[in-house]
Amino acid sequence: xxxxxxxxxxxxxxxxxxxxxxxxxxxxxxxxxxxxxxxxxxxxxxxxxxxxxxxxxxxxxxxxxxxxxxxxxxxxxxxxxxxxxxxxxxxxxxxxxxxxxxxxxxxxxxxxxxxxxxxxxxxxxxxxxxxxxxxxxxxxxxxxxxxxxxxxxxxxxxxxxxxxxxxxxxxxxxxxxxxxxxxxxxxxxxxxxxxxxxxxxxxxxxxxxxxxxxxxxxxxxxxxxxxxxxxxxxxxxxxxxxxxxxxxxxxxxxxxxxxxxxxxxxxxxxxxxxxxxxxxxxxxxxxxxxxxxxxxxxxxxxxxxxxxxxxx
Amino acid sequence: xxxxxxxxxxxxxxxxxxxxxxxxxxxxxxxxxxxxxxxxxxxxxxxxxxxxxxxxxxxxxxxxxxxxxxxxxxxxxxxxxxxxxxxxxxxxxxxxxxxxxxxxxxxxxxxxxxxxxxxxxxxxxxxxxxxxxxxxxxxxxxxxxxxxxxxxxxxxxxxxxxxxxxxxxxxxxxxxxxxxxxxxxxxxxxxxxxxxxxxxxxxxxxxxxxxxxxxxxxxxxxxxxxxxxxxxxxxxxxxxxxxxxxxxxxxxxxxxxxxxxxxxxxxxxxxxxxxxxxxxxxxxxxxxxxxxxxxxxxxxxxxxxxxxxxxxxxxxxxxxxxxxxxxxxxxxxxxxxxxxxxxxxxxxxxxxxxxxxxxxxxxxxxxxxxxxxxxxxxxxxxxxxxxxxxxxxxxxxxxxxxxxxxxxxxxxxxxxxxxxxxxxxxxxxxxxx
Numbered sequence: 001x002x003x004x005x006x007x008x009x010x011x012x013x014x015x016x017x018x019x020x021x022x023x024x025x026x027x028x029x030x031x032x033x034x035x036x037x038x039x040x041x042x043x044x045x046x047x048x049x050x051x052x053x054x055x056x057x058x059x060x061x062x063x064x065x066x067x068x069x070x071x072x073x074x075x076x077x078x079x080x081x082x083x084x085x086x087x088x089x090x091x092x093x094x095x096x097x098x099x100x101x102x103x104x105x106x107x108x109x110x111x112x113x114x115x116x117x118x119x120x121x122x123x124x125x126x127x128x129x130x131x132x133x134x135x136x137x138x139x140x141x142x143x144x145x146x147x148x149x150x151x152x153x154x155x156x157x158x159x160x161x162x163x164x165x166x167x168x169x170x171x172x173x174x175x176x177x178x179x180x181x182x183x184x185x186x187x188x189x190x191x192x193x194x195x196x197x198x199x200x201x202x203x204x205x206x207x208x209x210x211x212x213x214x215x216x217x218x219x220x221x222x223x224x225x226x227x228x229x230x231x232x233x234x235x236x237x238x239x240x241x242x243x244x245x246x247x248x249x250x251x252x253x254x255x256x257x258x259x260x261x262x263x264x265x266x267x268x269x270x271x272x273x274x275x276x277x278x279x280x281x282x283x284x285x286x287x288x289x290x291x292x293x294x295x296x297x298x299x300x301x302x303x304x305x306x307x308x309x310x311x312x
Numbered sequence: 313x314x315x316x317x318x319x320x321x322x323x324x325x326x327x328x329x330x331x332x333x334x335x336x337x338x339x340x341x342x343x344x345x346x347x348x349x350x351x352x353x354x355x356x357x358x359x360x361x362x363x364x365x366x367x368x369x370x371x372x373x374x375x376x377x378x379x380x381x382x383x384x385x386x387x388x389x390x391x392x393x394x395x396x397x398x399x400x401x402x403x404x405x406x407x408x409x410x411x412x413x414x415x416x417x418x419x420x421x422x423x424x425x426x427x428x429x430x431x432x433x434x435x436x437x438x439x440x441x442x443x444x445x446x447x448x449x450x451x452x453x454x455x456x457x458x459x460x461x462x463x464x465x466x467x468x469x470x471x472x473x474x475x476x477x478x479x480x481x482x483x484x485x486x487x488x489x490x491x492x493x494x495x496x497x498x499x500x501x502x503x504x505x506x507x508x509x510x511x512x513x514x515x516x517x518x519x520x521x522x523x524x525x526x527x528x529x530x531x532x533x534x535x536x537x538x539x540x541x542x543x544x545x546x547x548x549x550x551x552x553x554x555x556x557x558x559x560x561x562x563x564x565x566x567x568x569x570x571x572x573x574x575x576x577x578x579x580x581x582x583x584x585x586x587x588x589x590x591x592x593x594x595x596x597x598x599x600x601x602x603x604x605x606x607x608x609x610x611x612x613x614x615x616x617x618x619x620x621x622x623x624x625x626x627x628x629x630x631x632x633x634x635x636x637x638x639x640x641x642x643x644x645x646x647x648x649x650x651x652x653x654x655x656x657x658x659x660x661x662x663x664x665x666x667x668x669x670x671x672x673x674x675x676x677x678x679x680x681x682x683x684x685x686x687x688x689x690x691x692x693x694x695x696x697x698x699x700x701x702x703x704x705x706x707x708x709x710x711x712x713x714x715x716x717x718x719x720x721x722x723x724x725x726x727x728x729x730x731x732x733x734x735x736x737x738x739x740x741x742x743x744x745x
Contacts, residue, residue, distance in 0.1 A: 067529070068577065069576065069578065069592055069594050070578050070590070070635055071592065073576060073636050074636050091409060095618060096575075096576075096618075098617075099575060099617070099618040100636070260549065
């Protein structure tokens with residue numbers, strides 16, 4: 001065999017090997033479904049290029065009232081790992097999992113997090129002239145505390161390691177690096193809120209998505225809606241909120257990226273306040289927005305609160 | 313106006329229907345009811361689908377197409393040839409919240425509400441409001457379901473201009489109104505205009521040549537046109553309409569009947585005589601065509617097993633359609649042939665889903681066929697006198713709340729709960745003109 005032919009053979013075999021390697025790597029990507037965008041970001045931070053991610057409820061969308069598409073069920077059917085928040089946050093999930101027939105492992109990422117009880121303990125549904133109370137004892141918005149977000153990340157790393165042993169060193173390494181970023185973020189948010197004069201740390205939002213933020217960083221949030229955007233605010237809720245704003249001297253009213261701002265605009269108007277901007281509660285922004293990752297989301301919320309509440 | 317109990321014989325009671333017992337757990341109950349209109353007699357029969365027994369029969373004015381409301385509290389009999397829509401309370405109110413459900417069970421009854429007008433055909437619900445469009449007047453009469461159940465409605469009229477085969481959808485503070493064909497209103501409408509409550513048009517006409525067929529799935533609405541679908545989304549409380557053209561890959565054709573998915577957001581439509589089309593407006597490839605072995609008679613979605621829909625074809629077969637795979641997964645012969653030759657309103661089978669059973673009317677044999685939805689095997693038949701035709705089912709499994717003890721809450725307000733709004737109906741006629 002001539003030298004040239006040998007070289008051609010070696011080159012050909014190398015190319016074939018690389019193609020095979022690429023194919024195997026592509027096939028081995030862990031198929032992950034995240035129920036909403038914030039969890040999707042956590043999953044991407046931990047999984048990097050080794051996972052194939054499908055996020056069900058995308059940027060600026062409201063998981064409380066989401067209606068799944070056939071494509072979501074198809075992604076679930078293929079999934080190795082399904083990452084959920086749990087605590088009844090994703091009302092659509094049970095039926096979607098059933099429709100998909102998925103055999104992927106479903107993980108509730110709030111497992112092990114420091115969970116707040118809902119002081120109201122649930123919400124009402126109204127049928128004609130009567131009301132029905134539904135118990136929902138826990139507040140699901142746990143990611144609004146960075147300390148809890150770290151638990152989500154640790155749970156994701158464990159789930160990925162269990163499902164893909166070979167990828168575990170990478171997942172662990174990514175998770176450690178990201179947890180360090182979250183530590184810094186926690187300090188940064190704390191400092192931004194500490195800069196607000198104590199008497200001005202009261203804000204109004206449209207639904208109770210920020211109680212973990214309140215608990216962790218010391219801003220009080222008032223809201224006309226409860227823990228879910230599904231149960232609508234009543235005239236009585238709004239009237240009581242206006243009283244609360246006056247009593248507690250709320251210094252800012254904020255829209256939420258997942259909600260129609262009309263209600264909070266009306267509240268701001270009645271309370272003699274102006275709308276202070278948009279906070280990101282249950283979803284990231286679009287990629288070109290100010291909160292396209294969890295870190296940006298928390299940073300944006302902290303600086304927006306700090307800027308508006310601290311100013312006269 | 314209860315009718316004398318009919319001598320309805322139950323030839324075989326079905327494991328499938330009976331499998332959901334009336335009281336499943338401590339405070340949980342399962343109840344399903346079938347409402348069946350006759351093809352030529354002015355009557356609606358009500359069956360307890362769990363027990364397989366007749367519950368009631370109601371005299372109405374003429375043959376009817378039946379429509380159920382989203383929460384199942386009301387069934388309406390649209391009697392085109394008798395110029396009236398009659399409201400019935402099903403006695404069952406089912407509220408599905410995804411992670412849990414509530415159910416209330418009482419007696420079925422005529423509520424006393426009747427909406428009169430010349431030739432009602434298209435009948436549409438949106439968030440607890442219904443619009444009956446009276447073709448020979450070109451007027452829609454809109455009322456609240458809650459009032460219809462209470463027996464006294466306040467009617468709001470929307471005048472579409474001229475008599476035509478039209479539709480109006482009450483959409484919050486707006487109405488979506490069909491635009492009649494400008495040269496010949498006996499042709500199908502040419503689009504949808506948005507009107508405010510004063511009747512002023514908002515924005516441009518959304519063009520939709522040969523408009524016929526509408527449905528809702530979750531918070532999406534769609535109208536079928538010769539060129540594609542009009543998709544209506546709520547944009548900060550206002551309707552935002554977008555045209556979704558048929559894909560180039562589809563053969564020549566159009567949809568004229570749509571139903572909306574329950575539990576999954578999609579539309580299922582007819583497309584040509586021997587196929588159906590699955591439509592997911594959020595996908596780049598929004599249309600998936602499914603060929604059928606013969607011409608299609610009727611189709612329905614499964615509100616419980618969201619993955620499936622059912623299509624009945626003229627060779628007497630019921631087909632299970634996998635919405636995810638986009639293919640027919642099982643077929644079962646149930647009836648003799650029902651040719652699609654002849655008039656669109658000739659008596660032919662209709663399909664609905666009641667709990668664990670798919671139920672198919674067999675008008676010429678005077679019976680219902682019951683098919684277990686899980687195994688897709690026939691489990692029994694119910695005999696119904698005369699010519700059972702249009703059929704809807706209401707019910708579910710949910711928690712029964714005792715309103716007298718403990719759950720009452722002093723919310724002094726008028727609260728419209730934002731349910732989504734698809735409904736079963738059998739208005740399945742092709743308009744080829």
